[in-house]
Amino acid sequence: MLLRLKTVDLAEMRLWLTRRYIKLLWPLILKLMEGEPMVAAQEQGTKREAVLAFRHQEAVAKANFSKPYDPVVEQTPLGDTPILVSRLGARRLDPGRSQISMHPEQGQGIDLNLDEELLHSFARLLQEVVSKCDWDMHLALPKATGEVSPTLN
Numbered sequence: 001m002l003l004r005l006k007t008v009d010l011a012e013m014r015l016w017l018t019r020r021y022i023k024l025l026w027p028l029i030l031k032l033m034e035g036e037p038m039v040a041a042q043e044q045g046t047k048r049e050a051v052l053a054f055r056h057q058e059a060v061a062k063a064n065f066s067k068p069y070d071p072v073v074e075q076t077p078l079g080d081t082p083i084l085v086s087r088l089g090a091r092r093l094d095p096g097r098s099q100i101s102m103h104p105e106q107g108q109g110i111d112l113n114l115d116e117e118l119l120h121s122f123a124r125l126l127q128e129v130v131s132k133c134d135w136d137m138h139l140a141l142p143k144a145t146g147e148v149s150p151t152l153n
Contacts, residue, residue, distance in 0.1 A: 001129055002082055005110070010074040013110050014082035015102055019135045021085055022126065025100070026139050028090035029123050032098040033141075036116055049142045056141055059120035078108060085109065 001022070003015045017025070033052055034040065042048035087109070089101035098119050103109025114122060127139045 012073040013078050016082045016084045035092050037095045056120050059117045060124045063121040
């Protein structure tokens with residue numbers, strides 16, 4: 001999957017995300033979402049999963065997924081050829097922000113800083129794109145049944 005990220009100054013980063021990488025990334029995204037203050041304040045189990053689902057719905061409802069990607073680019077700091085992401089990192093920066101690190105085996109990558117709404121929107125985009133791939137993979141939030149891990153094939 002080709003991920004194209006553009007900054008406000010029209011710099012675009014192009015990253016190849018493989019099926020294997022997405023399988024590693026998704027549980028980290030879930031952990032970041034579960035670390036949000038409103039979610040983390042709940043006990044493990046059904047109540048925490050329900051609050052996570054509510055926060056996800058609330059954040060995604062604020063996003064504008066109908067706006068098409070603007071192809072105007074002034075620079076490509078990582079180069080014109082997309083990099084193959086192979087190193088992964090994720091951490092909470094503070095109560096309202098998270099960071100996902102995407103780097104190639106060698107060379108420069110990106111550290112993507114996301115507020116809670118952007119984290120949930122990024123998760124939703126991954127869910128939608130992966131559902132259209134022939135990867136035999138389903139990215140889901142934990143169901144409010146006590147199950148905490150994502151469903152991955």
